[in-house]
Amino acid sequence: MLHATGSLLTIDVGDRETETTTIDEELEEFIGGRGISTKLAHDRIPFDADPLGPENRVYLAAGPLQQSDMSFTGRMNMTGLSPLTDGILSSNAGGYLSRNFVGTGHSVVELTGASDELLAVHVTDEGIEFETVSALEGATVPEVTEEMNERHGLESENLVTIGPAGENEVRFASAMTYDERAFGRGGLGAILGSKNVKCISFAGDSAPELEMPNEDIQMDVHRQAATSDDIFRRQGTTHLVQVLNDNFSLPSHYFADQSFEGVEQINGDRVEEKKYKKAACSVCAFACKLPTRDEATGLETEGPEFETIMAFGSNSGVDDIVDIMKSNDMCDDLGMDTISCGNTIAAYLASEDEFGNVELIHELVEKIAHREGIGDTLAEGIDRAHEELGVENWTVKGMDFAAHDGRVVHGQGLSYAVANRGADHMYSTVMIPEYNDVIPAEGTSGKADFIIDHENRNAVRDSAVLCQFGLGRVIEEEIFEALFGTDYEDLLAVGDRVVTLERHFANQRGRDAEDDRLPYDLPDLDSSIQEYYDARGWTDDGHVPGDLVADFAQAADD
Structure with missing residues (x-):
């Protein structure tokens, strides 16, 4: 299966120490992006961690297709223990960061600890530099870009930056790249603020070797994007x-x-x-x-x-x-x-x-x-x-609602209830087939399998760090199989592992069926939630059985 290549770079901003780790086996099982970040977050963030404490970790990761020239791949993933939802949360942002990130030679960069001074962290293929930037306290995102350009010739496409909201640990603070593209939902910018990191830059020309399959399909996707x-x-x-x-x-x-x-x-x-x-x-x-x-x-x-x-x-x-x-x-x-x-x-x-x-x-x-x-x-x-x-x-779970109204598209409402990150429409996007009459908008009964399929597919999308606009337009199941060199069901199994690890982490923090609730009533909601649990192989109270997580660990060892 196609997957990202490159090392894990761990940066302790408190001790100002770094460590490089080989994670090839994990990448084989989780592709990259959200998948590998969720696996690392699940295994390395303490279950009782304070989202705004030094023990929390935040991950920036690319997928394999960020080493291609295919449309819909100009994105990056960011993952951490959310200050807003109190669970593992991933967000992705577009722009021009991903190729600069891959050029450092790493597939994942992990930040931990907390600095006692406001820092800029510079990651290149030649090493890491910690720069004290106390003068940038309270600076807006464009002001940071201007200063980094004057000091180091860095552009907005090299940077992940927080503004005053991140410094002040606003629970929905974003981390910004390209000045106007956001790792938006869930407060990931507040995690950087809690670590006293104002910005991180990426630059290099050392992307790992990766043989990209099916160049003809990549060009076909690119051509369709250009002519659509x-x-x-x-x-x-x-x-x-x-x-x-x-x-x-x-x-x-x-x-x-x-x-x-x-x-x-x-x-x-x-x-x-x-x-x-x-x-x-x-x-x-x-x-x-x-x-x-x-x-x-x-x-x-x-x-x-x-x-x-x-x-x-x-x-x-x-x-x-x-x-x-x-x-x-x-x-x-x-x-x-x-x-x-x-x-x-x-x-x-x-x-x-x-x-x-x-x-x-x-x-x-x-x-x-x-x-x-x-x-x-x-x-x-x-x-x-x-x-x-x-x-x-x-x-739901601390996450406020998106515009796609679950009171009208009921499958989307069910999705909001069970989603690990709450009322975020991008978790399953099941509203799209409801809008298009692929499935009826009314009712929740019988939609659990449909939601699970979309959750798993979207987890794969986020692990490859592909744009949502490509899915369902020019990137179909057959193209996924050709790009990744495996059956579509094998890809969905990766998505299942990602969703299950998110839920298992939430269970360890006290989350269960009581948190899978909406502020409004929907037909057959309770029985449909149980239908969802059964289809996932979870318990009646919304817990992941321990043997499921053990099976994932065994699969990685094999």
Whole structure:
């Protein structure tokens, strides 16, 4: 099976020591990216670790296809014990980082410990440098890039950076690369902040040897990406705003409503009007990114994408796309996940009856990043702040909801309930076949196997660190088999191992069936959750039997 190559580099930022380890056997079983990072996190992070303590570890990892020239491969994975959800959580970001990372010769870089000074960590194929950067305390992401460029000639594509939100351990702080691409959900930027690491850079020309199979298929994928007339190339995910509002549901006014009266002022057409050039990720011909500019104000940003429009738009009662662009830009500069930040602000707006107050929204973004006043409460996220605000807790396992509304697409609702990282739509993406009538949108019964298949497939996608836009468009099962040199079922088995290790880790931290709950009722939800457990081979209370984890260890030894 095709898998990433290269060593594990462990960096203890407290002791400022490094260690290089061979992990070939683990890579054979877990491919790379999210898979290998989950395996390492499960085995190396103490089950009782504080997510914001020095014993937590954070992993940056590439997959094998980051050594190819195929479209949809310009991404990187980041994994750690989430300060928001309290479980193992992976996120991936696009841009141009991955090829620079692979050039260092490592497949995974692991950070542990905590520094007593604010650091920049520079990783090259020649070694590691620790640089004290106390003068960058409180600096925004673009300010760090500018300083690293002046000092070392490093560009945004070399960097993983946190803004003030990460330094202040905002539980949904992002780690940023290419200035505007985010390892967004779950607060991975706060882990770097807890370790006092302001940025990490990657540069080198020592990518490990890897024979890439089926170059013809790679070129075919690349050709299809370049010639596709998919609306995603013009509007990114924002074309979904109008579609969901008119046909399914667009959460609005802190999830109280399911359509938004001002939708035509914030839909994909409005975003496309602001788009002023094409943009892509490394070697990708699909070019779906959204550089936007408002001529009247001079504001330039990238995006907003669909989920940001929901969180800072309909869910916050805002019907001006430029105002949402501003919120998006502020979050990128300060280093925060736009979904969680927008939803948390929407919760506050609901508590104060201030929907649509754009001046207040932008003030709250700043206050959250710096933990000032009410921002200190909101920086904890909805799950920890909802009682003080007096609003309903729209989260699962601490993760606030995405725009794809489980009250309408019930399989997605079931997925939110059982997903190891909570109400994150990218964990299974089962809403896509529900929207397209491949399976009925109503009801949860009989959908467990479908959800498991999508969870496993997406875990493989994240282990290869492939873009979601490629899946279901030009990358089908047969192409997966040809690229990885194995049967599709063998690949899904890798995904099963990843999901199971995430759940086992959560079990050791006290998570069980009581955490697989939604803030709303769905038909047959309890029996469907049990159906899911049975299909996974888990116990009735949502635990992974010990022999399953032992089987994974034996498989790696064999």
